[in-house]
Amino acid sequence: MSKYYLSLDIGGTKTSASVFSENGEIVNNYVLKRKSETFKGKEAVYQNTKKVLEDILAKLSIKREDVTAIGVGSPGPLDTKEGIIIHAPLMGWENFPIVERLKEDFKLPVLLDNDANLGALAEVRCGEGRGCKNLIYMTVSTGCGGGIIINNNIYRGSHDGAGEVGHMSILPEGIDCPCGSKGCFELYASGTAINERMKADMLAGKKSLAFELADYDPDKIEGSLLLEAASKNDEYALEAYKLEGYYLGLGIANLLNILDTEAIVLGGGVTKAKEYFHHSCISTLKERCVHRVDEGMLRYSKLNDSVVLYGAYYLCKDGKN
Numbered sequence: 480m481s482k483y484y485l486s487l488d489i490g491g492t493k494t495s496a497s498v499f500s501e502n503g504e505i506v507n508n509y510v511l512k513r514k515s516e517t518f519k520g521k522e523a524v525y526q527n528t529k530k531v532l533e534d535i536l537a538k539l540s541i542k543r544e545d546v547t548a549i550g551v552g553s554p555g556p557l558d559t560k561e562g563i564i565i566h567a568p569l570m571g572w573e574n575f576p577i578v579e580r581l582k583e584d585f586k587l588p589v590l591l592d593n594d595a596n597l598g599a600l601a602e603v604r605c606g607e608g609r610g611c612k613n614l615i616y617m618t619v620s621t622g623c624g625g626g627i628i629i630n631n632n633i634y635r636g637s638h639d640g641a642g643e644v645g646h647m648s649i650l651p652e653g654i655d656c657p658c659g660s661k662g663c664f665e666l667y668a669s670g671t672a673i674n675e676r677m678k679a680d681m682l683a684g685k686k687s688l689a690f691e692l693a694d695y696d697p698d699k700i701e702g703s704l705l706l707e708a709a710s711k712n713d714e715y716a717l718e719a720y721k722l723e724g725y726y727l728g729l730g731i732a733n734l735l736n737i738l739d740t741e742a743i744v745l746g747g748g749v750t751k752a753k754e755y756f757h758h759s760c761i762s763t764l765k766e767r768c769v770h771r772v773d774e775g776m777l778r779y780s781k782l783n784d785s786v787v788l789y790g791a792y793y794l795c796k797d798g799k800n
């Protein structure tokens with residue numbers, strides 16, 4: 480009888496799940512996605528999460544007894560050893576014992592890790608980082624999250640706090656960050672940062688096709704418009720991505736100088752524009768990295784939306800937390 484692994488990706492907007500076969504394939508290539516029911520209270524959010532798992536098993540006609548373990552990816556901060564989500568304000572979860580609850584309800588082993596850590600694990604096992612011993616994975620979307628692989632395993636740090644790449648300060652007196660620091664990397668390199676720069680530039684009277692596409696309405700400004708403008712050779716958009724590549728390069732150079740990994744894999748929505756920022760990012764890396772930088776060190780995820788689900792599968796396969 481075949482054995483399965485159940486993967487769960489709890490996100491601020493949506494929660495998704497898939498079932499993996501023993502050899503790491505998504506059964507029927509099916510991923511169940513559902514709204515996370517945020518702000519409905521901690522119990523309602525948990526019940527919704529639990530139902531996502533029940534529903535995918537029902538949909539694929541897989542019995543709980545045929546599942547080996549459940550792997551869970553969640554935004555941090557977490558206590559992975561105790562299986563606790565320490566703080567998830569959107570979910571209403573404070574010190575929420577997600578592992579214990581799922582164990583009780585499904586009578587299965589449950590393993591928990593940070594979503595960016597699982598992204599890194601997926602990339603090194605079956606993605607663009609395959610064959611690397613040391614790897615950095617970074618998502619560039621609303622914010623910037625990171626996962627670090629050292630000697631083929633997730634590096635979690637001493638308090639489950641490693642990989643907070645979004646909060647390395649790249650400007651000592653830069654923009655105030657909600658984390659309490661200033662000039663944090665994600666305030667310059669994330670998708671949110673790109674949108675904020677676009678709004679400011681539009682209000683300052685700069686010209687771009689992206690602003691025309693947004694009807695000059697700051698509320699309609701979004702990354703896809705900048706990408707469309709860049710594809711039509713809009714000068715502002717091309718410069719905006721050059722600047723994005725520069726900021727990404729600043730942060731990545733710091734990481735490579737400290738960790739000296741074989742590669743860094745970027746994921747997240749902003750990477751849809753990779754062809755427009757890649758060159759500028761590589762030039763910045765070449766200027767700022769102490770060691771030699773090859774173009775092939777900067778890679779882009781192909782696992783996309785499923786990256787955390789794959790990571791949750793490998794977490795269970797490894798069987799350690």
Ligand SMILES: [Zn+2]
Nearest residue numbers: 646656658663
């Ligand atoms: Zn910060």
